[in-house]
Amino acid sequence: MSTKLEKVDAVVIGVGWTGGILAKELTQAGLKVVGLERGRYRQTDPDFQPPHIHDELRYHVRYDLMQNLSRETLSFRNHQEQTALPYRVLGSFLPGEGLGGAGVHWNGVCWRFLPYDFEIRSQTLARYGERKIPDDMSLQDWGLTYDELEPYFDQFEYTCGISGQAGNLQGETVAEGNPFEGPRQRPYPTPPLTPSYANLRFRQATASLGYHPFMQPAANLSEVYTNPDGITQGACVYCGYCQRFGCESYAKPSALTTVLPVAMASGLFDLRTHCNVIRINVNSSGNKAVSVTYIDAQGQECTQAADIICLNSYVLNNCKLMLVSGIGKPYQPASGTGVVGKNYCYQASTGATVYFEDEIFNTFMGAGALGVSLDDFNGDNFDHSNLDFIHGGNIANYSTGAGPVRSRPVPPNTPKWGSAWKQNLAHYYNRSWSFSTQGSVMPYRSNYLDLDPTYKDVYGLPLLRMTFDWGPNELAMTEFMAQILEGIAKELGADKYSISKLTKHYSIVPYQSTHNTGGTIMGADPNSSVVNPFLQSWDVDNLFIVGAGNFPHNSGYNPTGTVGALAYRAADAIVNNYLAQPGPLY
Amino acid sequence: MKERAEKTSPSLSRRRFLQVASALGLAHLLTGSEQAQNTPNLPQNPQFKAPGQTRHLPRVQAAYTFFTLPEARFVEAAVSRLIPADDLGPGALETGVAYFIDQQLQGKFGLAATWYMQGPWQQGTPEQGYQHPFNPQELYRLCIPAIDMHAEESKGQVFADLSVSAQDDLLAALEGEKLEISPLPQFFLSTFWQILYDNTMQGFFADPVYGGNDQKAGWRLVGFPGVAAAYRGVMEAYYGRPYQVEPVSLADLQAGAALADESGHAIHRDLATGEILSVHPESFKHEH
Numbered sequence: 001m002s003t004k005l006e007k008v009d010a011v012v013i014g015v016g017w018t019g020g021i022l023a024k025e026l027t028q029a030g031l032k033v034v035g036l037e038r039g040r041y042r043q044t045d046p047d048f049q050p051p052h053i054h055d056e057l058r059y060h061v062r063y064d065l066m067q068n069l070s071r072e073t074l075s076f077r078n079h080q081e082q083t084a085l086p087y088r089v090l091g092s093f094l095p096g097e098g099l100g101g102a103g104v105h106w107n108g109v110c111w112r113f114l115p116y117d118f119e120i121r122s123q124t125l126a127r128y129g130e131r132k133i134p135d136d137m138s139l140q141d142w143g144l145t146y147d148e149l150e151p152y153f154d155q156f157e158y159t160c161g162i163s164g165q166a167g168n169l170q171g172e173t174v175a176e177g178n179p180f181e182g183p184r185q186r187p188y189p190t191p192p193l194t195p196s197y198a199n200l201r202f203r204q205a206t207a208s209l210g211y212h213p214f215m216q217p218a219a220n221l222s223e224v225y226t227n228p229d230g231i232t233q234g235a236c237v238y239c240g241y242c243q244r245f246g247c248e249s250y251a252k253p254s255a256l257t258t259v260l261p262v263a264m265a266s267g268l269f270d271l272r273t274h275c276n277v278i279r280i281n282v283n284s285s286g287n288k289a290v291s292v293t294y295i296d297a298q299g300q301e302c303t304q305a306a307d308i309i310c311l312n313s314y315v316l317n318n319c320k321l322m323l324v325s326g327i328g329k330p331y332q333p334a335s336g337t338g339v340v341g342k343n344y345c346y347q348a349s350t351g352a353t354v355y356f357e358d359e360i361f362n363t364f365m366g367a368g369a370l371g372v373s374l375d376d377f378n379g380d381n382f383d384h385s386n387l388d389f390i391h392g393g394n395i396a397n398y399s400t401g402a403g404p405v406r407s408r409p410v411p412p413n414t415p416k417w418g419s420a421w422k423q424n425l426a427h428y429y430n431r432s433w434s435f436s437t438q439g440s441v442m443p444y445r446s447n448y449l450d451l452d453p454t455y456k457d458v459y460g461l462p463l464l465r466m467t468f469d470w471g472p473n474e475l476a477m478t479e480f481m482a483q484i485l486e487g488i489a490k491e492l493g494a495d496k497y498s499i500s501k502l503t504k505h506y507s508i509v510p511y512q513s514t515h516n517t518g519g520t521i522m523g524a525d526p527n528s529s530v531v532n533p534f535l536q537s538w539d540v541d542n543l544f545i546v547g548a549g550n551f552p553h554n555s556g557y558n559p560t561g562t563v564g565a566l567a568y569r570a571a572d573a574i575v576n577n578y579l580a581q582p583g584p585l586y
Numbered sequence: 587m588k589e590r591a592e593k594t595s596p597s598l599s600r601r602r603f604l605q606v607a608s609a610l611g612l613a614h615l616l617t618g619s620e621q622a623q624n625t626p627n628l629p630q631n632p633q634f635k636a637p638g639q640t641r642h643l644p645r646v647q648a649a650y651t652f653f654t655l656p657e658a659r660f661v662e663a664a665v666s667r668l669i670p671a672d673d674l675g676p677g678a679l680e681t682g683v684a685y686f687i688d689q690q691l692q693g694k695f696g697l698a699a700t701w702y703m704q705g706p707w708q709q710g711t712p713e714q715g716y717q718h719p720f721n722p723q724e725l726y727r728l729c730i731p732a733i734d735m736h737a738e739e740s741k742g743q744v745f746a747d748l749s750v751s752a753q754d755d756l757l758a759a760l761e762g763e764k765l766e767i768s769p770l771p772q773f774f775l776s777t778f779w780q781i782l783y784d785n786t787m788q789g790f791f792a793d794p795v796y797g798g799n800d801q802k803a804g805w806r807l808v809g810f811p812g813v814a815a816a817y818r819g820v821m822e823a824y825y826g827r828p829y830q831v832e833p834v835s836l837a838d839l840q841a842g843a844a845l846a847d848e849s850g851h852a853i854h855r856d857l858a859t860g861e862i863l864s865v866h867p868e869s870f871k872h873e874h
Contacts, residue, residue: 041609046602050850051839054813057792062695073702078713085710085717088702197825237816237851249849273609297611360828364810365817404791404810416761417668417783418754422807426674429808430828454706507713 002293007305008032008270011292013277013321014313016101017560018546018567020255020263021156022310024229025571027266029579034304035269036294038276038313039098043256048104048246056405060244065105067095072457074316074464076508079446080333084465086455092507093346093514094244095314099273100256102314102514103560107243107368107400108219108252110162111557112153112565114379115146115182120553123380124390132390137473138336138343138443140552143524143533146182149565152572154185156564157217160253161225161233164188164217178214180375193222193236193370196399198361198433203372205491206395211374216396217561218369219253229262240401242368252368272296278459280309280325282540289327289543295459307582308542308574311520312567315549319449319519320464328530328539331448333467339530341449343521344466345554347513348393348439348474350501352485354494355411355432363407363433366399377484378440378556389476393439393556395484404429411496435488437481440556441517442473449519469506478502515559520549522566524586532586534573535566541584546570643841648685648797652692652723656744660730661687661782663746667753668786676803678790686789686798687782696723709773718773722781729770729778733760736767793836805833813839816851820863830857 009031012019019035026033042048058064067073067090075084096102116123121139124132133139166187167177192215195203199215206213220236227233234250242252250257263269274297281291281303291305311318322328322340331342373396375381384390402409409432410416410424452465482499489497523529526538535550537543546567548559555562577585607616650658665687666679678684690696698721710717720728734744737756741748745756759765760779763772789798791805793812799805805812812833820829831854838844838852845853845862854863 041605050846051813051834051836051852055793055836057788057796061788061792063700068700069702070698070700076714078711082711082714083708085708085714086702086704087715089698089716090700091715194822196821200825235818237818237849238821239814239816239851241814271609272611274611297609300611360826362821362824362829364814365821365824365829401814404804404808405788408787408791417757417786419670419672419674422669422672422674422677426807429810455704505711505713507715509713509715 002301002303005302005304007307008034009306010034010308010310011036011304011306012310012312013280013292014038014101014311014317015099015255015260015271015273016096016312016314017103017255017564019310019312020100020259021564021567022312022544022546022571022574023263023269024259025568025575026308027263027268029575030268031308032268033263033270034306035263035271036275036277036292036304037099037271037273039096039273041273042099042104042246044246044248044250048248050248053245053248054239054241056403059105060403060406063090063094063244065096065098065244065246066090067097070458072459072463074466075452075455076466076468078467078469078505080467084452084467086463087508091509092512093516094511095316095514099271100254100260103254104246104256105244106219106252106254106560107398107558109369109371109558110157110160110217110219110561111394112182112184113146113555113557113562114180114381116379117553117555118142118144118146118149120391127380128384128390132384134472136445137471138445140343140443140521140523140528142552143522143529149569150182150185152565152568153561155568156561158189159227159229159258159564160219161189161221161227162217162219163190163193163222165192165215167214176214178373178375179212180378180381188217189227190222190225193218193220193367194238195372196361196366196370198363198397198399199370199372201492202397202435202488205488206372206374209487209491211376213372213374216369216371216373218367218371219560220367220369221251221253227258229258231258231261233257236367238365238367238370240364240366240403243400275302276459277313277321278324278461280311280321280327280543282325282327287540289540308544308578310570311543311545312547315516315519315547316449316464318545318547318549320451320461322520322530322545323451323464324461327537327543330450333446333448336445339521339528341519342528342530343443343518343552344447344449344468345441345443345517345551346468346506347515347554348441348470348478348502349436349512350439350478350482350485350499351434351436352489352500353409353432353434353498354489354492355409355428355496357431357495360430361433363399363402363430366401368400369398370400371396371398377437377481387476387480389473389480391440391442391473391556392477393437393481395435395437395481395488397433397435399433402433409434412498435485437478437485438556438558439474439478439481441554442471443518443553444471447471470502470504475502475504515548515554517548517551517554517559520545520547521552522550523552532584534577534585535570536573536578536585542582544570544574643837648682650685650688652688652696656734657726657730658684658688659746660734660744663753664757664782665786665789667750667757668783669790675807676801678786678798681790681798681800681803683786683789683798686792686796687785689797690785690788691723691726697721716777718777720774725774725778725781729774732767732770732775733765736765795836802833802835811852811854813852815854816847816849829863831855831863832857
């Protein structure tokens, strides 16, 4: 028995960054919106207040803000010949759960993808020719350009109050900024953060190598900021508890501290937490979504009818809901046909840790996005003619806050326990730090998402199945990057250093990155993408799907800035185009 | 009821109750005007305030509630070799790490409460991760007697009674996957080693409220200040030189034993002089 609920103008599935942005924009346009969030209700005060938020065991190790896998997970294998087995214990990536989503416990690194990213196939062909793209690499343009997305990047950055230094203002290069960034119409809303001592050392060493380091854009605000909606954010206190923690200071923008207060104040937003959507229902001809079915906090099944449905949960769940709802043609790796589940990508990272005998860094101070970056080896910012890969990655040193439950650096070839280990840890804990590559991942025909034939979630639905391994591009690119990192370690004058590289096969066990992408990709062609350049489903025109699932490949950056821009673009398309004339927008 | 209903601006606690109850689908239990008030209303401005203090936290008398006595003896002996007491200070044994592990096993970690534990079960590749129906409680309960049995049969004594060098040899063999205890597959022993190792480190460095890190000895070892202060303006004042303070724990702040600024961040004292080092910065205060 499903309780039928009165039709509303729009339903938002998942109330994190993208759901919050859509809820705000649609309610401001006068629409009545229902928000369905599977996790719990929470807010900055009292949920994220000190001292209890500064608990490394609870939040960093036991994942208090993350998805409870006992209810739902996915299955994983490296390739199709294997049997996928459940991701039973959190490791490689950490999907969030609860109001505000993973945006509550992000580090706050907020990038714009490069102009190259959006036209990656055309630009790679134009510069290097057909042979540069292997047959099994399903590299695609995104169906829109950087310039088309620029106003929405701007909108997201000004909603948050991002702290940073512009490097390219309307085509003019600006000193101290990132010379490789796409042109921006105006500076960042707030100035860059104050660097840590490690940041200063990294900046000095990379500059002397001839690279172009800059204070990276941060959603950890350098000063108090009031955004265009009149919402005031606090200033970061450099407490060092960002990643996997909520921010007590309202200084790390999330949906909770920016867009949701506006949506809620409108009186048009009906938020329902502990409500897990299990299906999007379509009409008999399959071209309109009519309602969503969910299980509420009391365990009761409800069906909410709506004119517009926005699918804004995490990448993985967006793809799963499309598959279990039978919307769009599932991707078939054998033929390369079909689209839902296609081009699953991730992040391929290499890292370096440096150890100094005589320098102290106070690494427990910091902020999630407090870092110095360089883009000299990202995108197509360097010549790939004689390299056996495309793209690359951002290189950065972050001072995120190194509590000793999280971070216990000891030099290579040191024992892992006993008195010798203890002595090394006491010495090096505050004399060591890391820098790393945020490496891109290119799409391969054999890496994809579909439904598991065996394992089920708590609602009886099949788990999503991930089939993924590093491709030749990732292995070659990270080998190249490791050499760059080693050069920086030497230039720093580190007494000891270690370099970590990719393992031959991707493993779901150690934490790497919660930058899962693809599965509901965007594009200009319905035969090779799930949504059009307005994030509208090609098959069901009143369904909009927004998130990093839209990325046809993953760049060498954290995804949130680009995700936020896509959400604003989708909202603009709905409010200013779709409402007047419901139907396909492209 | 009438008086409550006439309030136009509900108290903070009422608002919180209405939000949580509504979020849990209990809106139908609320009165009409309460339902009207329950539109969630996230604060639109930072509203900082001195945190209220809670006052009646007991001093807990510790006792093992999961481990059997032979298990407790094993764990006490093992953690004291992983992090030994030495010239640098107390080790894991002296700081309550065995008790920390006991309490972790007794709770949701021990029961794998947030792990996906549905079958069917089959061993996968190393890249596919943990694929066994045993939760951490069961791994400790299985592997401790196995290792004691091995020690007793090969060395004549259970692990806790071996010399420290024999204990170190046995732990090194466990770590290096060289310990063979028929008929137990190596997989159980290597998983047990990883969990024992991680739990020991967690206990030594997590907040003392969880039972380990007694007297904040783990934090003192590395110079970690514990619960964070507001380091705005302080970070640059300490470029390249150590910020050495009396560490502050959750209990210190909740019980009012350590100073906090108006936003609830710890106010640190210099370890040597007792001087106050960080205060809440002026730039952070602003009108609401």
